[in-house]
Amino acid sequence: MSGQDKTKLLLKGTAILAIAALLSKMLGVVYRIPYQNITGNLGFYVYQQVYPLYSLLLILATAGFPIAVSKLVAERLALGDQEGAKRVFRVSTVVLSLTGVFFFLLLYFTAPVIAGYMEDERLIMPIRSVSYALLVVPVMAAIRGYFQGHQNMIPTAVSQIVEQIIRVVTILALSYWFIQNSYDEYYAGAGAVFGAFTGAVAALLVLLLFWKRVKKTTQETVKEGQQTKVFEQESAWVLMKKILYLAIPICLGAMVLPLFQLVDAFSFVKILINSGWEAELSRELKGIFDRGQPLVQFAAFFATALSLALVPSISEAHARKDTGLIAARSEIAMRLTLFIGLGASFGLATLAGPVNIMLYKTDEGTTALAILAFTTVFSTLGITSGAILQGLGQVIIPARNLFIGVIVKTILNILLIPIWGIEGAAAATVAAYAVATILNLIALYQYTGLQVSFNKFFSKPVFAVLAMTLFVWLSMKGLSLGLANIISHERLLYSFVALVAVLIGVAVFGVALLRFGAVTKEELVNIPKINKLIPILQRLKLLK
Numbered sequence: 001m002s003g004q005d006k007t008k009l010l011l012k013g014t015a016i017l018a019i020a021a022l023l024s025k026m027l028g029v030v031y032r033i034p035y036q037n038i039t040g041n042l043g044f045y046v047y048q049q050v051y052p053l054y055s056l057l058l059i060l061a062t063a064g065f066p067i068a069v070s071k072l073v074a075e076r077l078a079l080g081d082q083e084g085a086k087r088v089f090r091v092s093t094v095v096l097s098l099t100g101v102f103f104f105l106l107l108y109f110t111a112p113v114i115a116g117y118m119e120d121e122r123l124i125m126p127i128r129s130v131s132y133a134l135l136v137v138p139v140m141a142a143i144r145g146y147f148q149g150h151q152n153m154i155p156t157a158v159s160q161i162v163e164q165i166i167r168v169v170t171i172l173a174l175s176y177w178f179i180q181n182s183y184d185e186y187y188a189g190a191g192a193v194f195g196a197f198t199g200a201v202a203a204l205l206v207l208l209l210f211w212k213r214v215k216k217t218t219q220e221t222v223k224e225g226q227q228t229k230v231f232e233q234e235s236a237w238v239l240m241k242k243i244l245y246l247a248i249p250i251c252l253g254a255m256v257l258p259l260f261q262l263v264d265a266f267s268f269v270k271i272l273i274n275s276g277w278e279a280e281l282s283r284e285l286k287g288i289f290d291r292g293q294p295l296v297q298f299a300a301f302f303a304t305a306l307s308l309a310l311v312p313s314i315s316e317a318h319a320r321k322d323t324g325l326i327a328a329r330s331e332i333a334m335r336l337t338l339f340i341g342l343g344a345s346f347g348l349a350t351l352a353g354p355v356n357i358m359l360y361k362t363d364e365g366t367t368a369l370a371i372l373a374f375t376t377v378f379s380t381l382g383i384t385s386g387a388i389l390q391g392l393g394q395v396i397i398p399a400r401n402l403f404i405g406v407i408v409k410t411i412l413n414i415l416l417i418p419i420w421g422i423e424g425a426a427a428a429t430v431a432a433y434a435v436a437t438i439l440n441l442i443a444l445y446q447y448t449g450l451q452v453s454f455n456k457f458f459s460k461p462v463f464a465v466l467a468m469t470l471f472v473w474l475s476m477k478g479l480s481l482g483l484a485n486i487i488s489h490e491r492l493l494y495s496f497v498a499l500v501a502v503l504i505g506v507a508v509f510g511v512a513l514l515r516f517g518a519v520t521k522e523e524l525v526n527i528p529k530i531n532k533l534i535p536i537l538q539r540l541k542l543l544k
Helices: 003-030 032-062 065-078 082-109 111-117 121-135 137-149 154-180 185-193 195-223 236-254 256-274 279-289 292-299 301-319 323-350 352-360 366-372 375-391 396-420 422-448 454-483 490-515 521-525 530-539
Strands: none
Touching: 003 032, 003 154, 003 292, 032 082, 032 121, 032 154, 032 185, 032 256, 032 279, 032 292, 032 352, 065 082, 065 137, 065 236, 082 111, 082 121, 082 137, 082 236, 111 121, 121 137, 121 185, 121 195, 137 154, 137 195, 154 185, 154 195, 185 195, 256 279, 256 396, 256 422, 279 422, 292 323, 292 366, 292 375, 301 323, 301 375, 323 352, 323 366, 323 375, 323 422, 323 454, 323 490, 352 366, 352 490, 366 422, 375 396, 375 422, 396 422, 454 490
């Protein structure tokens, strides 16, 4: 295979993994809304207390290992060392299986201690329910890494999507069954988090089917006489050290985001109870606060998609030492992210009431949701700036800055929750992401020399978003008053109000960005397909 063919294969594989990752993330966010509708605020609280804990241990057990394994496998295959590649797989499987068993035992037997610290003994069963997935997922990580080392991304992509689909089906089916059969929210939560195990088993079966096909093909190749080269084999201990050396930095970077949710899981209810709130009400309030998480995560999808494209493009410019190209790509990426983040933050904050009723049936926690909406602008900018830094080879800096954000979140939770309750927790989250993002932007300036135009980056987009906010607010008020006597069902009414106001907001924001000159004709010319709209925009006098 030629170098050009290998590059095409790599790009195709990366695109497949990126699409699978985005689909998995979308499924992983959307299900939380019907789950909350089935189990209520308390059921949502149970799930959100337990799942971040599992996510953190899962990252400790597996994060970085597929990349580490794929790198070592690819290196050996490049030399024609098939046996060496298999040996990497065998050693990694043993290492990951042991870490999986260790973290399973740790989570299962410390469940009473963790539940006690969370001020809720009834969480023992859900915590133990999710722990079983740790026996399966690490083995999957090794198999995925082996396939990726062969530049075969299809098994990983398919297994990721199957895993998420089965997990979501399990969550909704078991939680619904428990609630309908008069079990409490803790049983429903235990059933929901057990979806991590069923999803993992389904994904492992998919990977084993791919493995069977690949093994058959390999055996046929050997029979035809295509023998591999023979190399001196490294000891299992040396291989294990290499795998850990590659995996641990990635693991440390990945574990920071679940820490944000874990801070709330361990501190929110405890702080409220210690401040004199009743235990049951504190848990209910935690469930209400958690309503904002899926919305903030959903708004960050654009930044996640952009970051997947950014890392290789920035890496390419960095390898060529083209500082001008790095600055130009960084600038357009940050501006696009800012537009999306500002629009989503102000739009969700304005429509917090109707959106809350549309998705969660009641308007409880609307003020906290409105505050939490502003996390979006910082989280999206943080994701994009972090991706640029990673493309420049600065992998540790974004993780370090997020970790500083976690510390800020912890301190502000302690200070603000006793005073403002869930609104205090929301404000702490916004401030924590703001700190992490500002630190990223400082680092970005240091490494790229990125010049930020005040007009392009701030004043023009802010004028555009304020115009959007005004139209959205007027639409929301007008529709709510005008349709109140026509649509009697509250949830249906506010669903209509929210959806129409969102459409109006998107249209107004787009027009305002063009009219205020935040986006210019010269910039649109360089965007494929969008540039075909330039004559229409000029006729409508929308372009400056």
